[in-house]
Amino acid sequence: MTISYTRTDMLPAMAPPVSQRGLVKWLRENMLSTRLNVALTVLATAFIAFVAWNIFPWFWNSVWNAGSLAECRAIVAASAGEGASGACWAFLKPWWGAFIFGHQYPVSDRWRPVLAFGLLFVALAPILFAGQRRNLTIIFSVVAAYLLLTLYLASAPGLAFALAMLLVAGLVAVSQVQPERLLWFTLLYPALCFWLLWGGSIWSPIVAMAGFGVLYAIFRFASPVIGFAPAAGAGVVAAVLWWLFADAPLAGTLQEMIPVDLLRVPSDKFGGFLLAIVIGVTGITFSLPIGILLALGRQSDMPIVKMLCVIFIETIRGVPLITLLFVAAFVLGFFLPPEADFDLLLRVLILVTFFAAAYLAEVLRGSLAALPRGQYEAADALGLDYWRAQRLIILPQALKISIPAIVSSFIGLFKDTTLVVIVALYEPLKGITHLVRQDVNWKGIYWEPYIFVGVIFFLFCFGMSRYSKYLELKLKTDHR
Amino acid sequence: MAEAAKMQVSDEVAIQISGMNKWYGQFHVLRDINMTVMKGERIVICGPSGSGKSTLIRCVNRLEEHQQGQIIVDGTELTNDLKNIDKVRSEVGMVFQHFNLFPHLTILENLTLAPIWVRKVPKKEAEETAMYFLKKVKIPEQALKYPGQLSGGQQQRVAIARSLCMRPRIMLFDEPTSALDPEMIKEVLDTMIALAEEGMTMICVTHEMGFAQAVANRVIFMDQGQIVEQNEPKEFFNNPQSERTKLFLSQILGH
Ligand SMILES: Nc1ncnc2c1ncn2[C@@H]1O[C@H](COP(=O)(O)OP(=O)(O)O)[C@@H](O)[C@H]1O
Numbered sequence: 001m002t003i004s005y006t007r008t009d010m011l012p013a014m015a016p017p018v019s020q021r022g023l024v025k026w027l028r029e030n031m032l033s034t035r036l037n038v039a040l041t042v043l044a045t046a047f048i049a050f051v052a053w054n055i056f057p058w059f060w061n062s063v064w065n066a067g068s069l070a071e072c073r074a075i076v077a078a079s080a081g082e083g084a085s086g087a088c089w090a091f092l093k094p095w096w097g098a099f100i101f102g103h104q105y106p107v108s109d110r111w112r113p114v115l116a117f118g119l120l121f122v123a124l125a126p127i128l129f130a131g132q133r134r135n136l137t138i139i140f141s142v143v144a145a146y147l148l149l150t151l152y153l154a155s156a157p158g159l160a161f162a163l164a165m166l167l168v169a170g171l172v173a174v175s176q177v178q179p180e181r182l183l184w185f186t187l188l189y190p191a192l193c194f195w196l197l198w199g200g201s202i203w204s205p206i207v208a209m210a211g212f213g214v215l216y217a218i219f220r221f222a223s224p225v226i227g228f229a230p231a232a233g234a235g236v237v238a239a240v241l242w243w244l245f246a247d248a249p250l251a252g253t254l255q256e257m258i259p260v261d262l263l264r265v266p267s268d269k270f271g272g273f274l275l276a277i278v279i280g281v282t283g284i285t286f287s288l289p290i291g292i293l294l295a296l297g298r299q300s301d302m303p304i305v306k307m308l309c310v311i312f313i314e315t316i317r318g319v320p321l322i323t324l325l326f327v328a329a330f331v332l333g334f335f336l337p338p339e340a341d342f343d344l345l346l347r348v349l350i351l352v353t354f355f356a357a358a359y360l361a362e363v364l365r366g367s368l369a370a371l372p373r374g375q376y377e378a379a380d381a382l383g384l385d386y387w388r389a390q391r392l393i394i395l396p397q398a399l400k401i402s403i404p405a406i407v408s409s410f411i412g413l414f415k416d417t418t419l420v421v422i423v424a425l426y427e428p429l430k431g432i433t434h435l436v437r438q439d440v441n442w443k444g445i446y447w448e449p450y451i452f453v454g455v456i457f458f459l460f461c462f463g464m465s466r467y468s469k470y471l472e473l474k475l476k477t478d479h480r
Numbered sequence: 481m482a483e484a485a486k487m488q489v490s491d492e493v494a495i496q497i498s499g500m501n502k503w504y505g506q507f508h509v510l511r512d513i514n515m516t517v518m519k520g521e522r523i524v525i526c527g528p529s530g531s532g533k534s535t536l537i538r539c540v541n542r543l544e545e546h547q548q549g550q551i552i553v554d555g556t557e558l559t560n561d562l563k564n565i566d567k568v569r570s571e572v573g574m575v576f577q578h579f580n581l582f583p584h585l586t587i588l589e590n591l592t593l594a595p596i597w598v599r600k601v602p603k604k605e606a607e608e609t610a611m612y613f614l615k616k617v618k619i620p621e622q623a624l625k626y627p628g629q630l631s632g633g634q635q636q637r638v639a640i641a642r643s644l645c646m647r648p649r650i651m652l653f654d655e656p657t658s659a660l661d662p663e664m665i666k667e668v669l670d671t672m673i674a675l676a677e678e679g680m681t682m683i684c685v686t687h688e689m690g691f692a693q694a695v696a697n698r699v700i701f702m703d704q705g706q707i708v709e710q711n712e713p714k715e716f717f718n719n720p721q722s723e724r725t726k727l728f729l730s731q732i733l734g735h
């Protein structure tokens with residue numbers, strides 16, 4: 001017997017053997033592979049069929065047009081027979097406005113939140129889809145169509161309608177020529193949105209935004225002379241002085257000279273999804289930068305910074321959001337001077353933001369710790385200073401790892417906005433639904449309003465979840 | 481070839497380390513290090529694992545802090561002064577065992593990042609420089625890929641090019657080939673030899689004795705945090721003086 005062997009011809013690569021594919025194979029492998037598996041499949045199928053059998057007629061017999069719950073029931077009985085069950089969605093007709101804007105937001109001004117909501121996507125698009133002209137175009141077209149329709153339905157005044165369309169058209173033009181300029185609109189959007197939602201004189205947000213202009217101008221001209229940090233400090237001081245002393249009189253004077261204003265709507269008139277979205281979007285926008293700073297602070301070498309961050313994070317995480325909201329609503333009132341008219345919604349916004357920021361900070365801390373030390377060392381060895389190393393090397397990677405967790409906490413934050421019912425704000429799930437169920441016409445209705453609110457929340461959260469998936473794929477560069 | 485290159489050593493001092501000690505907590509990791517590196521000199525440091533080789537060269541660009549003694553790099557003393565540290569770091573390039581490329585950036589972005597943000601070079605110019613050095617390490621065609629798509633040897637050559645883009649005066653290498661498969665070691669060593677021939681001041685921690693014999697002016701042997709022996713390569717390998725050196729050489733050359 002010989003053990004010597006030499007291959008003379010190398011084998012070419014071949015296609016895998018043709019095996020049976022398709023549904024049958026899949027079923028056999030995944031559903032019916034073992035006896036236990038067969039039993040589970042049968043049981044599960046039976047369960048699904050049972051549930052569907054019982055719920056389906058309820059949906060199938062839905063009634064959309066009726067004046068009251070009794071009328072709904074009568075229609076179901078007439079069409080599907082005595083004793084049949086049927087959903088009654090007719091309450092939506094009188095109540096949908098309350099669900100979306102809150103029952104106290106002035107009906108004549110509902111076009112304002114509608115416009116602000118459309119422009120929100122225009123402002124977000126350059127961040128969410130940076131540099132992707134095709135996606136930008138799609139979003140802008142959808143927003144333009146949305147605004148045309150909804151502003152018309154909400155009977156916006158002609159001037160507002162024309163200005164809004166002009167604005168969108170202008171931004172579309174910019175997106176085609178210089179998409180990076182769109183970020184300016186994103187920066188101005190908070191002021192515009194504030195003005196649209198709360199109303200009042202247009203000069204208040206403009207003069208307030210000018211404070212940032214003051215900050216930047218001083219920083220810009222002083223930093224070559226007195227250095228980076230002192231210039232930044234001087235800018236901040238000047239801006240604070242501006243807001244404290246120049247802001248109100250200047251805005252007042254301008255308003256007297258050129259009066260431009262919208263009907264003022266105080267925060268306690270906000271409700272429904274408008275409220276949920278205002279809290280959710282503000283919380284998300286501000287919690288991310290604050291969370292990043294907290295996470296970096298917790299890793300800092302400076303013991304005092306580190307200790308402050310740890311105390312902040314652990315305190316906020318250790319207390320339920322409901323408790324914080326209570327503090328915001330009732331306890332803060334004792335400590336603030338009585339004449340300080342500190343808006344309830346503003347207090348809620350601040351606490352919700354802090355709450356989300358503390359969670360984000362912990363999520364980010366995990367990803368920062370997961371980055372190999374070599375990344376920090378390579379950045380140091382190349383001479384990058386702390387902030388540049390964080391911004392260019394560390395944070396992009398840490399944020400990328402934590403996208404799923406970050407979006408999860410944003411989704412949680414958005415759903416938690418319903419907790420503000422505890423401080424007597426009319427959020428959609430309990431606040432508005434409660435009003436519907438107290439309405440004489442709809443007394444006794446139970447499932448339908450909750451399902452309606454649930455579906456809308458689902459759409460928002462599912463949207464965020466899909467976006468996170470998209471972002472993960474887009475940023476995937478490790479090719480593992 | 482290497483003989484000619486060895487002639488280029490100038491009499492200007494590039495790195496001066498005197499009476500340097502370092503501790504990790506209670507552990508005395510570097511003990512009374514004295515060492516002078518001339519401009520254009522190429523030094524190979526070897527020694528058993530844990531002898532403090534990495535720690536020593538990481539002190540040179542202050543990735544590690546020393547507690548006693550003096551380190552002067554290119555005329556700048558390393559102290560707690562951040563300005564000095566940044567100055568030294570931007571003039572000293574470093575290549576790591578595990579490459580440490582930035583995985584979220586393309587090769588080109590890896591190379592242009594520091595020149596743009598630290599040296600304030602215009603983007604276009606930085607990209608031209610980057611392409612020049614990519615050609616030099618023989619992988620210009622990979623410029624738009626991500627590090628994860630390259631082989632280990634290619635990644636290490638990119639890492640070398642990344643350091644070179646900062647136009648450093650001194651290069652530090654910390655076991656640049658020990659994480660590589662044998663077939664990739666040569667391509668990285670070739671790159672380093674080419675760099676040596678151009679007269680770059682280099683300190684190189686490596687156990688590639690062929691490389692040491694070909695390009696080094698001096699080989700330093702370290703053990704237990706101390707410089708045990710140093711000599712020019714021929715003498716060092718053929719006629720080691722200390723018992724520790726003999727033992728070490730017999731171990732790494734033995735198989
Ligand atoms: N960050 C650290 N903290 C404590 N001990 C360390 C640290 N880094 C290295 N050491 C120890 O210092 C010694 C020298 O390490 P190193 O310089 O990496 O050795 P070499 O590169 O020669 O293998 C080793 O004993 C190692 O365990």
Ligand SMILES: [Mg+2]
Nearest residue numbers: 533534535655
């Ligand atoms: Mg080492």
